[in-house]
Amino acid sequence: xxxxxxxxxxxxxxxxxxxxxxxxxxxxxxxxxxxxxxxxxxxxxxxxxxxxxxxxxxxxxxxxxxxxxxxxxxxxxxxxxxxxxxxxxxxxxxxxxxxxxxxxxxxxxxxxxxxxxxxxxxxxxxxxxxxxxxxxxxxxxxxxxxxxxxxxxxxxxxxxxxxxxxxxxxxxxxxxxxxxxxxxxxxxxxxxxxxxxxxxxxxxxxxxxxxxxxxxxxxxxxxxxxxxxxxxxxxxxxxxxxxxxxxxxxxxxxxxxxxxxxxxxxxxxxxxxxxxxxxxxxxxxxxxxxxxxxxxxxxxxxxxxxxxxxxxxxxxxxxxxxxxxxxxxxxxxxxxxxxxxxxxxxxxxxxxxxxxxxxxxxxxxxxxxxxxxxxxxxxxxxxxxxxxxxxxxxxxxxxxxxxxxxxxxxxxxxxxxxxxx
Amino acid sequence: xxxxxxxxxxxxxxxxxxxxxxxxxxxxxxxxxxxxxxxxxxxxxxxxxxxxxxxxxxxxxxxxxxxxxxxxxxxxxxxxxxxxxxxxxxxxxxxxxxxxxxxxxxxxxxxxxxxxxxxxxxxxxxxxxxxxxxxxxxxxxxxxxxxxxxxxxxxxxxxxxxxxxxxxxxxxxxxxxxxxxxxxxxxxxxxxxxxxxxxxxxxxxxxxxxxxxxxxxxxxxxxxxxxxxxxxxxxxxxxxxxxxxxxxxxxxxxxxxxxxxxxxxxxxxxxxxxxxxxxxxxxxxxxxxxxxxxxxxxxxxxxx
Numbered sequence: 001x002x003x004x005x006x007x008x009x010x011x012x013x014x015x016x017x018x019x020x021x022x023x024x025x026x027x028x029x030x031x032x033x034x035x036x037x038x039x040x041x042x043x044x045x046x047x048x049x050x051x052x053x054x055x056x057x058x059x060x061x062x063x064x065x066x067x068x069x070x071x072x073x074x075x076x077x078x079x080x081x082x083x084x085x086x087x088x089x090x091x092x093x094x095x096x097x098x099x100x101x102x103x104x105x106x107x108x109x110x111x112x113x114x115x116x117x118x119x120x121x122x123x124x125x126x127x128x129x130x131x132x133x134x135x136x137x138x139x140x141x142x143x144x145x146x147x148x149x150x151x152x153x154x155x156x157x158x159x160x161x162x163x164x165x166x167x168x169x170x171x172x173x174x175x176x177x178x179x180x181x182x183x184x185x186x187x188x189x190x191x192x193x194x195x196x197x198x199x200x201x202x203x204x205x206x207x208x209x210x211x212x213x214x215x216x217x218x219x220x221x222x223x224x225x226x227x228x229x230x231x232x233x234x235x236x237x238x239x240x241x242x243x244x245x246x247x248x249x250x251x252x253x254x255x256x257x258x259x260x261x262x263x264x265x266x267x268x269x270x271x272x273x274x275x276x277x278x279x280x281x282x283x284x285x286x287x288x289x290x291x292x293x294x295x296x297x298x299x300x301x302x303x304x305x306x307x308x309x310x311x312x313x314x315x316x317x318x319x320x321x322x323x324x325x326x327x328x329x330x331x332x333x334x335x336x337x338x339x340x341x342x343x344x345x346x347x348x349x350x351x352x353x354x355x356x357x358x359x360x361x362x363x364x365x366x367x368x369x370x371x372x373x374x375x376x377x378x379x380x381x382x383x384x385x386x387x388x389x390x391x392x393x394x395x396x397x398x399x400x401x402x403x404x405x406x407x408x409x410x411x412x413x414x415x416x417x418x419x420x421x
Numbered sequence: 422x423x424x425x426x427x428x429x430x431x432x433x434x435x436x437x438x439x440x441x442x443x444x445x446x447x448x449x450x451x452x453x454x455x456x457x458x459x460x461x462x463x464x465x466x467x468x469x470x471x472x473x474x475x476x477x478x479x480x481x482x483x484x485x486x487x488x489x490x491x492x493x494x495x496x497x498x499x500x501x502x503x504x505x506x507x508x509x510x511x512x513x514x515x516x517x518x519x520x521x522x523x524x525x526x527x528x529x530x531x532x533x534x535x536x537x538x539x540x541x542x543x544x545x546x547x548x549x550x551x552x553x554x555x556x557x558x559x560x561x562x563x564x565x566x567x568x569x570x571x572x573x574x575x576x577x578x579x580x581x582x583x584x585x586x587x588x589x590x591x592x593x594x595x596x597x598x599x600x601x602x603x604x605x606x607x608x609x610x611x612x613x614x615x616x617x618x619x620x621x622x623x624x625x626x627x628x629x630x631x632x633x634x635x636x637x638x639x640x641x642x643x644x645x646x647x648x649x650x651x652x653x654x655x656x657x658x659x660x661x662x663x664x665x666x667x668x669x670x671x672x673x674x675x676x677x678x679x680x681x682x683x684x685x686x687x688x689x690x691x692x693x694x695x696x697x698x699x700x701x702x703x704x705x706x707x708x709x710x711x712x713x714x715x716x717x718x719x720x721x722x723x724x725x
Contacts, residue, residue, distance in 0.1 A: 034537070034679065099520035232542045236519070238535030241473040245677030256671035260664045267660065299680050300605045303672050307612060307687065310665030311619070314657075317664075318623065321657045347626040350571055351619045354564050354580075358615050361560040370553060373608045377615065 004402040007395060011277055018284045025287050032298030035246040037239030038093035041102070045086045045227040054086045054227060061218050062227045063088050065183060066105055073101060088229070098236065106229055111135075111219060112182045115169050125180045125187070129165045132220075134158070136200075140220040142213045143203075150213035151205040154220055163198035170195045183219050245299055253306040257283065260313055268320050270410040271396055275316040278392035282312050282383060289379045301376055308380035314351075315388035319344045320411070327413045337400055341393055348389060352381050431651050432644040435704030442586060442701055449593025458596050461509070461603035464550060468514040468540040471679070472506040472526060475533040479503060488529055492522055505678055506534075513540050537679070553607040557588065557614065564618055572629055575709040580621045583694075583702035587617040590693040591686050605683040613690030616665065620658065620698040627654050628703065640711050647707050651699055662695040 033040050045054050045062060063080050070078040070092060079091040090105065111132040114125035139155030156162045169177050170193050180190035181204075189212075191204045208216070261279060264272035286305060290297060297305075323340030331339065356378055363374035399405060408418065431438075461469065478485065482501045489497060495512035506526075514522070523536050561581050568577035588610050595602055627650040637643050669691060673684035 037535075099516055102516045231516075231540070232544070234516075234538070234540045236536070236538045238473070238537060240533075240535035241471070241537050244473055244535075245679060248678075249672065249676040249680060252671040252675035253668075255675060256668035259667050259671070263660075263664060263667070299677055300608045300683060303676065303680050303683055303687075304608070304612065306668050306672055307665060310668040311616065311661075313664045314619070314661045317657050317660045321654075321660075325653070343630070347623055350626055351622040354567055354618045354622055355615045357563040357567055358560040358611075358618065361563050362556050362611060365552065365556050365559060370556065370608065370611070373611065377612075 002402075003398045004404060007398040007402065010395065010398070014277065014281050018280060022284065022287075025284075025291055029287065029291050030294060030296040031242075031246065032296050032301065033091060033093065033235065033242070034237050034299045035242045035297070035302075036093055037237050037242040038091065039098060039102075039234065039236035040089070040091045041105070041231050042083075042233040043088045043090070043106075043229040044232045045088060045229055047227060056085075057218065057221075058227055059086065059088065061221075062229070065219075066090060068186070069104060069184065070101070073104075087232070102231075102234075106231065110182075110184055114180050114182055115165070115178065116172065116176045117168055125178070125182070125190075129169075129179065130156075130162075134161070135220055138221050139201075140217040142210065142217050145205050147207065149205070149207045150210045151203050151208070152213050152217050152220070153201065153203045154217070156200050156202065159198060159200040162200070162202065163196055166193050167196040169193040181216060181220075188216055188219065246302075249299060249302050249306075253302065253309075256306055257309050260309060264313065264316070267412060268316075269412050270399070270405060271316070271320045271323065272412075274392055274395045274399065275313065275320070275388070277395065278316065278387045279309065279312065281391055282387040283309060285383045285387060286380055289383060290376070293375065293379065295372065295375055295379075298372065301372060304373055304376050305380065308376070308384070312380065312384040312388050315348050315384055316392060318348055319389075319393070324411060324413050327408050327411055328417045328419060330419050333400055333405060333408065333411070337396065345389070348385070352385060356381055430648055431700065432648050432704055432707060435700065435707075438700040438704070442697070445593065446586070446589060449589060449596065452593060452596045456596060456599070458592070458602045459599045461601040464541075464547075464602060464604075466513055466542055468510045468512070468519070468538060470508045470510075470514075470519075470522065471537040472508075472531075472534045473537075473678075474504060474506055474531045476531050477503050478506060478530055481530065485530065488525065492518070492525065494518060494522070513542070514538070549604060549607070553611070557611070560614065561585070568622070568625075572625060575706055575713075576625045576629075578709060579702045579706040580618060580625065582705055583621050583697040584614050584617045586697050586701060587613050587690055587693040591689045594689050595686065600682055600685070603682070605680070606686055609683050609686035609690065612687060613694060616691065617694035617697065620661070620694050621702045623657065624651060624654050624698055624703055625706070628706070643710060644707060647703050651703055655699075658695060658699065662691055666691050 045059055047053060059082050063082050066088065067078060067080040070080070070090070079089075081089050083089055092101070112128045113130035115127050115129050116123075116125055117127045117129075119126040134157055136155035136157055141153050142150050143153055145151040165179070169179055171177075177194070178190045178192050181188045189204070189206065189208075191206050204216070257279070261276045264275045264279075266272070268275060283305075286308065289295075290305075295301070319340060322344040323336050326336035326339045327333065359374045359378040359381070362370055363378065366374055409415070458464075479501050482499070485501060485506065486499060489499065489508065494510055494514065497508055497510045500507040519538055519540075523534075523538075526536075527534050561584065564584070565574075565577040565581055568580055591610055591613060594600075595606070628647055631646050631650050631653075635642070635646055637646065666688065669684050669687045673681060673688060676684060
């Protein structure tokens with residue numbers, strides 16, 4: 001009787017956990033763009049000037065500048081990642097003026113040094129004095145200044161041009177004698193110029209932290225060698241269409257699962273009930289896994305989850321068929337359960353390990369969608385073993401050991417099929 | 422009921438199944454060579470636009486056509502359904518063209534249209550394809566090694582033949598029926614491979630188990646054992662394929678439009694996977710086993 005109580009307790013706790021956490025879980029799962037709408041672009045970066053090369057640093061810097069440009073348009077949580085040696089993938093959900101944003105993103109980030117020479121007072125820094133290509137490639141560095149802060153050193157291609165600019169700016173009244181550094185329209189810093197600098201190397205001091213100085217130096221270096229971005233792949237999905245796909249596919253999943261549960265109940269009776277409980281636990285744990293691993297669920301991903309449900313039932317079917325065979329051979333229910341579980345375990349493990357091997361290979365060499373699929377596949381196999389082998393057997397064992405079940409018909413075995421031992 | 426059916430001998434009839442599978446494979450090779458695959462934008466440079474529409478535009482197909490011709494976007498194919506309009510362009514749309522087209526369509530036909538646009542560059546597409554093929558090849562090697570260790574090499578070879586058979590059948594069917602192949606199709610083929618190997622291993626496991634306790638004197642004894650093993654796992658094979666088939670069918674019938682071809686590929690693969698495990702993989706193992714020199718019949722018994 002205690003075992004019966006344990007069984008009921010476990011089932012109640014499971015369903016309780018599912019009921020309490022599911023709404024939050026479903027809300028927090030990352031959905032792919034094909035399900036929520038938005039667009040994705042894969043850029044390939046090439047050096048703008050011939051002969052240049054794309055370095056890891058310049059690629060990262062370009063990705064950062066893309067991100068800050070997207071952020072400046074007020075879009076929430078853009079996802080910008082670098083891929084391989086020369087690619088950047090950008091994912092943006094729900095944008096009103098997509099065309100405009102794409103146009104902005106494609107333009108190389110523009111580094112300018114500007115002054116107020118000849119500007120109206122309200123125009124601010126209107127005159128562009130220097131552009132990225134005026135600087136020597138990789139000439140900007142960060143050094144310690146005498147006050148313990150960080151300063152930026154940089155090298156220019158033409159000393160005379162810099163001398164002329166600094167001479168003119170130094171003549172401006174205090175508060176206007178600045179040479180501001182801009183990346184696109186964003187002002188990064190506005191150091192003052194106190195006198196003519198007739199040299200090809202210059203330094204900017206101003207009590208920067210090391211991070212601030214590093215950021216500006218990186219931008220100057222990148223500005224000297226900007227990358228050209230070409231769209232290699234774009235996907236854009238309207239928000240309504242994404243939601244429609246999501247609703248339809250989720251409905252298909254619920255319907256499919258319901259049919260599978262019903263089938264198990266009708267065909268396997270008592271163990272079928274246990275299998276149904278395990279399947280619900282399986283689906284729930286899979287969602288938890290997707291949430292924990294921060295997997296982005298795309299349409300094929302959801303389809304893989306639904307198929308996984310069908311395949312997860314297999315572990316139960318193998319076990320129950322085995323138990324039925326043992327029952328038919330005349331064994332008692334308990335020893336059939338033990339023998340059936342033992343014999344089917346090896347089969348299930350061999351079948352699943354081969355699938356995990358296939359999944360791991362896909363994960364290692366796949367890209368994008370293939371990789372995402374592999375993660376869901378491997379996760380669903382592991383969770384399937386936990387729920388449809390471990391959990392499901394525990395429940396069945398508790399039920400049978402509670403000595404309430406005496407009738408082999410509850411396992412879907414007919415009296416006439418049972419042979420004498 | 423089981424016992425009457427068990428008179429059906431898979432082994433005696435296996436040559437017909439081999440012939441059947443070879444015929445389909447040859448047909449597939451011919452169609453693939455003659456027609457190739459019907460590549461969608463993921464594998465062919467170009468753009469595709471799918472519009473979910475709120476009103477039925479089926480009787481306005483000509484208007485849509487002339488609207489598209491006006492835009493001057495090169496060659497395209499247009500499909501107009503009750504809730505969906507699909508346009509495939511042979512050329513890559515620039516983002517301005519794409520915006521103009523979306524806006525123009527909304528203004529002219531349905532202001533509530535919601536669009537999905539894919540544009541892929543040729544180089545990317547080729548890379549994806551090679552990558553997927555590499556993945557399948559490497560996964561096969563991994564499976565061969567594992568099955569050879571856990572079972573024996575004959576099982577591994579038979580399982581891989583069945584697996585490639587299934588992948589190829591699905592690819593051939595898509596080529597014969599001229600269905601469009603996109604990135605999700607690759608994922609579907611990969612799923613099928615995972616399922617097929619799973620299905621085959623379950624039967625092989627039973628053969629291995631029965632071999633352990635069997636006293637095998639002749640080739641006929643082994644053939645009878647394979648046949649018996651297939652029958653012992655038959656209920657499981659049918660029930661499993663039925664449950665997976667039902668879920669895939671639900672996705673095919675009710676799932677989102679863009680997932681339909683994906684689930685169709687899975688459906689083909691499921692049937693082929695169940696068929697090949699029973700009718701190809703197990704008899705093939707027997708053929709390989711019978712070629713073994715008779716002096717080492719005890720070999721397989723140590724393999725577990």
